[in-house]
Amino acid sequence: LSRAAGTAGLDIHIEVDTGMARLGLPPQALEAFFRLVRQYPNLRIRGLMSHLAHADDPQAPQNAAQMQRMATAEAVAARLGVDLTWRHVLNSGGLLCDLGAPRELVRCGLVLYGAQPAVGRSYTDLRPAMRWTTRAVALRDVPEQTPVSYSGRWRATRKSRLATLPVGYADGFKRHFTNRAHVLIRGQRAPVVGAVCMDLCMVDITDIPGVTYADEVVLLGRQGEEVLTVDMLGAWADSFAYEMLCSISSRVPRHYVGAP
Template sequence: MLSWDHRPTLSTMGRERAWVEINHSHLTHNIQAIQALLAPGTDLMAVVKADAYGHGAVTIAQTALQAGATWLGVATIPEGIELREAGIQAPILLLGATNTVEQVRAIAHWQLQPTLCTEKQALIFAEVMDSATQPLPVHINVDTGMSRLGVAWQQALPLAQQIQRSPHLHLASLYSHFATADDSDLQTLHCQRDRFQQVIQTLGDHGIVPPMLHLANSAGTLVESSLHYNLVRVGLAIYGLYPAPHFRDSIALKPVLQVKARVTQVKTLPPHTGVSYGHRFVTQRETRLAVVGIGYADGVPRLLSNRMNVLLRGQFVPQIGAITMDQLMLDVTDLAEVHEGDVVTLLGHDQDASISADDWADTLGTISWEILCGFKHRLPRLSLSSPATATANPLTLS
């Protein structure tokens, strides 16, 4: 067995191949900029589902709470458990559906707050909680036009009444979710808001006044203050991206995530040489090729093959050939010098140039949410100015 005085660890190897950098100062800036749009008494929920949109749920949640967020939103029970195991005590709303006895017990044990959409759900929760010493806070999701989870807005009253009658459940909030808040045409948004208002009025007429109301996602938060109610649920915007281009003039956001990798080999190819699987790129001149240690298994979509640039020394460099599982290739012929170990920026800033998740999304005909969520866990998340503790090293593994 080999023995070294200094054994390699994840922290020392984190930037050897490829990694994601998370700028917590930018996250703080974004949250505070959004809060400046809110009326006094309106809280902010940081949506940290899907590993905080690929940014790293625990450290993002810690920073978001330090910056002023008061709630966290997750999609699944394991996502909530991860935050609790990290010592996070803030209220956590479970946005996804739960229907089994085992799920209810886990929710109660980990002090998560579930979403209820049906009377059957409410019955299951009430039966499981019948021996609890305190009622479980629950939230009603009303479907006002999203046609996803939620009780139909015309049928919200019976569900609210059932929760109200149960000594084991406490109605903590009423909420809904916009389907088209990122659209410049606000007709559907206003229809959903009006339906939400009608549900509030109907419940109030029957003596049910939810202590908290929330409707706005990132786009809804930026559209108009009348949509803010007691709480806004913000995901994409806290990560520094805009739900749609027309929001860019309403708030200054800073991208939190950068994706970087290293050149692992440089070689020279003669003209008429095929590159990568299928030879989807063939050199037309003597070409200097740089191999980079990142691929589609890390979250770089294979459909970007021959359709993307990266940044190297502040210059845009074309990617060539099919992107492979662990590697991709660049044409660096026009750069003066390129060496093994040089850092390539796939998303982020390098000198005066930048590439964003929106750029990839536009090329692929998709949305930036999907791009961010695609970066896999084998890419270490490296925190710029770690949220948990001060450190002499400004770049720490998160």
């Protein structure tokens, strides 16, 4: 790293493993590491960081333990004369749950999407930053007992009207949504029926009269008085909000609105 930094030098941040067991130095190794880095004058330690493993649960005792280990690491740096410009521990959950002093930096992720980062808490000031929409590519009436999609995992219990949507698990609309998820059409919920395919899925619009190809279909977001949150999608997929937001594939077109 020192050779790569060259004569210009490099400002570096050191991660401390305070309880995540993912990356970073164990606290007991910090003093020796700081002394080692002093042998390379072109490497300047400017930051110290860690990451909370339980930030989504403000009641977890591990949070206080990790913050204490971080404070101990900061004390080691101060004792050795390491001039820390930046210290950062808190992520979205840690910041909103007030799990400790925010120090000079915070690393917000999920809240940038307006999603809720903590178990059992709702922050009403958060506004979702994205919607996911599509439109039907086929509308059809099917008789009672018609099997739908692969393996016939849903069968019409009455004469039904279905809409086929051009979205599937290759887009991030999970296979787990089969017979579990809903979409919004004309301000009403329409259940996903039959197995979600790679590029397509079907929804039951029998109880939503007048649906046309021009109607917007909401997969994530608000339509009228109804809303589908990323937490709902996560629950339908036996997953959680973070994975759902990361799973929307690159082939789904993005349209950025409201930017300055």
